[in-house]
Amino acid sequence: MALVALGWFNIYAAVYDETVSQSMWDLSLNSGRQMIFILASVVIIMGIIIIDMRFYEAFAYVAYGIILVMLLLVPLIGKEVGGNKAWLGIGSFGVQPSEFAKFITALAVAKMMGSVGFRMDNLKNQIVLFGMIGLPMVLILFQKDTGTALVFTSFVLVFFREGMSPFLMIVGICAAFIFILTLLIPNQLYLHGGIIIALTALIILGKKKFKRIAILSIGALIIMGVIESVDYVITDVLKPHQQNRIKALVNPDADPLGYGWNVTQSKIAIGSGGFFGKGFLRGTQTKFDFVPEQSTDFIFCTIGEEWGWFGSAIVVILFMAFLLRIVFIAERQKSRFARAYGYAVVSIFFFHFAINIGMTIGLFPVIGIPLPFFSYGGSALWGFTTLLFILIKLDAHRGQVLQRL
Numbered sequence: 001m002a003l004v005a006l007g008w009f010n011i012y013a014a015v016y017d018e019t020v021s022q023s024m025w026d027l028s029l030n031s032g033r034q035m036i037f038i039l040a041s042v043v044i045i046m047g048i049i050i051i052d053m054r055f056y057e058a059f060a061y062v063a064y065g066i067i068l069v070m071l072l073l074v075p076l077i078g079k080e081v082g083g084n085k086a087w088l089g090i091g092s093f094g095v096q097p098s099e100f101a102k103f104i105t106a107l108a109v110a111k112m113m114g115s116v117g118f119r120m121d122n123l124k125n126q127i128v129l130f131g132m133i134g135l136p137m138v139l140i141l142f143q144k145d146t147g148t149a150l151v152f153t154s155f156v157l158v159f160f161r162e163g164m165s166p167f168l169m170i171v172g173i174c175a176a177f178i179f180i181l182t183l184l185i186p187n188q189l190y191l192h193g194g195i196i197i198a199l200t201a202l203i204i205l206g207k208k209k210f211k212r213i214a215i216l217s218i219g220a221l222i223i224m225g226v227i228e229s230v231d232y233v234i235t236d237v238l239k240p241h242q243q244n245r246i247k248a249l250v251n252p253d254a255d256p257l258g259y260g261w262n263v264t265q266s267k268i269a270i271g272s273g274g275f276f277g278k279g280f281l282r283g284t285q286t287k288f289d290f291v292p293e294q295s296t297d298f299i300f301c302t303i304g305e306e307w308g309w310f311g312s313a314i315v316v317i318l319f320m321a322f323l324l325r326i327v328f329i330a331e332r333q334k335s336r337f338a339r340a341y342g343y344a345v346v347s348i349f350f351f352h353f354a355i356n357i358g359m360t361i362g363l364f365p366v367i368g369i370p371l372p373f374f375s376y377g378g379s380a381l382w383g384f385t386t387l388l389f390i391l392i393k394l395d396a397h398r399g400q401v402l403q404r405l
Helices: 002-015 030-050 054-058 060-077 097-113 123-141 146-161 167-184 187-205 210-237 240-250 261-272 299-331 336-360 378-396
Strands: 079-081 084-090 093-095
Touching (some): 002 030, 054 060, 054 097, 054 378, 060 084, 060 097, 060 123, 097 123, 097 146, 097 378, 123 146, 146 167, 146 336, 240 261, 261 299, 261 336, 299 378, 336 378
Antiparallel strands (some): 079 084
């Protein structure tokens, strides 16, 4: 409730114009429409509470199939908003199926994990699970919504919690780390370094330790492969606007009036707030539209500018307490279905929280995902509300489950 209330006030602050008499309840403003979305969320909460807890597990696969069909329809009959064709609707009203795909995919994944005899270390199960999160990812990518598609990678944390070897996650993190470093430092340095490390390992370990030598050699080849793929991915795979976002991450000062504009203005807005901020409705960077998408993707700029470091810290602390509370709820579940769903919930929320704030301060590329409960938008708020309160419903009836599986 605190996060939703703070989000509503900051949405109003982001669009406030002191030269015009405006009310927070004015339906012509984002803040007025957001209040309608909040009230609709209350109706959603009541519906979730009324529905029997067994419904969510019983119809998880059915809902998963329906959402895949909806995602397939978006590129065909959907409407384009903000450069992304990700909406289904009639007239001015529309919904974004990708926002609902998150909690539905979480339910489907949790149901599979909760099935009798399920083992996370089984290769077949791993392939099926990665396929389940991969399908909506691909369909969302067709909508040009890379940010939402990347959210589904957070399910790897659920797989790890339920018994998957950390090897794949470590390899993925290392590959991403090397990819980013390759953008910062010339390729030849890494190529030579990888070869030298591999040769040094061969000499030190000796002929008897063939397995270790082979592993290190393969690792060196993978490193060089990642390095060599960077140029191809940047120039041939990514689209121009995505290339610019990577460039802005690496060096936003190279083109502060071009591709570096969004990140530069975002950091100026947050930094200008100082310790206690400029005060409610007194932000200048947001009032004069220097910051783009200031009531949606860049809502944290309004927080930083008007409430300063102190207010930003309070928001971060609230989010951390919120996330830790979800982890606690997930851990006390007696069924694997509820526990896996709980970890899916915290993984999705954490991804949104970390990436959204990180991109506004230049730690991550701008990929366009909302800050939960803060960013303006009905689909996002309803999706997050449903995601959270299904877990609360499952937790409320955990006593009916006889044992942990």
